[in-house]
Amino acid sequence: MHDVAIVGIGMHEFGRHDGVSGMDQGVVAVRRALADAGTQWEDLEFAFGGSKDAGSPDTMVSRLGLTGLQFINVHNGCATGGSALISSYNAIRSGTFEIGIALGFDKHERGAFRVRTRGDNLEWYGESGMALTTQFFGMKINRYMHDYGITQNTLAKVSTKAFRNGALNPMAWRRKPFSEEEVLESTMLSYPLTQYMFCSPGEGGVALVLVRADKAKEYTDSPVYLKSCVVKSRRFGSFEVFSPHLANEFSEGPTVDASKAAFEMAGIGPEEIDIAQLQDTESGAEVMHMAENGFCEHGEQESMIQNGETEIDGKFPVNTDGGCLANGEPIGASGLRQVYENVLQLRGDAGERQVPGDPCTAYTHVYGAPGISGVTILSR
């Protein structure tokens, strides 16, 4: 087994870009990642690319170069970016390849994700008004608040932090801070979650150049190492999005499983992580994912967030680039954005939003339909 290093990162600004295709944004991200690594498209041996709504990633070879490299498209719900990354990671770890790229881009229509339930015997589910991701998030956090005493003000604080961090991030979509009152008084979309507590489907692209660790110094003085990379699907009894029924018995979700496996693989524990990017599709998700990923006990988030511990200058900074809330969610790129941010932070290149104290370890987590989770642990 070989260790794997990230030596180049590239991103196309997240947001809304009229007249710029999702593929255009993916190509920009790739060119920026190659420039960052000081390498060329023709040097790459493989690519794994993901996009949900913006075309087949492998067709970008006609723009970047017909070099004959192995290019595999990845399509895995909200974990599409994470799945492109784990595929790249394994391709190098196994010794098959020395250098390649993981990339993702997307461009979604405005408003909540439209879910197509035709052709899978669930037409009635969509017709009845239940095939909405937003409802799942409302129902999951509502139960969690009931069980663990999380308040709506804490949900608002998660949002205000995200938009404050986003304002410091030139790549972010939402760059205007909001007050807690504005968050709480915005339209109630899915009780107890208001409009400014939800992220929106958006646009953007991210690419990461990966190499076998023993080659890393040929490309950069500041390689970042992938200590673990895990994707897990759900087990019987977990509570997932788009479930017409749930079992009465309970089991932990895929986030808990992916997190445990990732820590085991990296050989460290949650207390050794300096910063984390956690899936914050809405503000309740960030709260629940802090505990599901092992960073606190259920219910402890209330005091942690009220005390500012998850702020950039707090004890445990979470979603330092503004997360999905400030960046939006272009599905193919979203999980890779988290890794991009962690690489910047570990290099000390995060500018105005740089976490103080020279962070050494960083964590990413994505979650999505239909019950899938991806985790990475990075270190300098």
Added chain:
Amino acid sequence: MSQVSVQDTVLTGIPGEPRLIGGKCPDCDNHVFPMQKDCPKCTGDQIEKVELSTKGILWTWTIQGFPPKAPPYIGETDPENFEAYGVGYVELPGEVKVEARLTENDPTRLRVGMEMELTVVPLAIDEEGNEVVTFAFRPTENN
């Protein structure tokens, strides 16, 4: 105007006595909804059709505050006329938790643990002039 079910293999007994059609695995007693042959618990493939209980306990809930996209939604999507509606999981004891519309859309009148019973709510009028209904749960008088 006569009532028809949004999907009669899922919601039966319309008009009249609504029942949900689920399944029960003969090997492990696991329940599913809607009916499917394959058992996600024991990996068997012999699940048999059963009518699910009409009474249960509210496990969690939310209020759908904006019109869903159409398609797939067939109910009211005009923002002027759209009325928020409740959605929740109702735990049917000994069976399964079912995701369903709720008749109640006021957060102050919903709480985890409430007793609920099965009913229907109207969605749309079809081409033949029938009222299309889907299943919903309402708080019982015991609350």
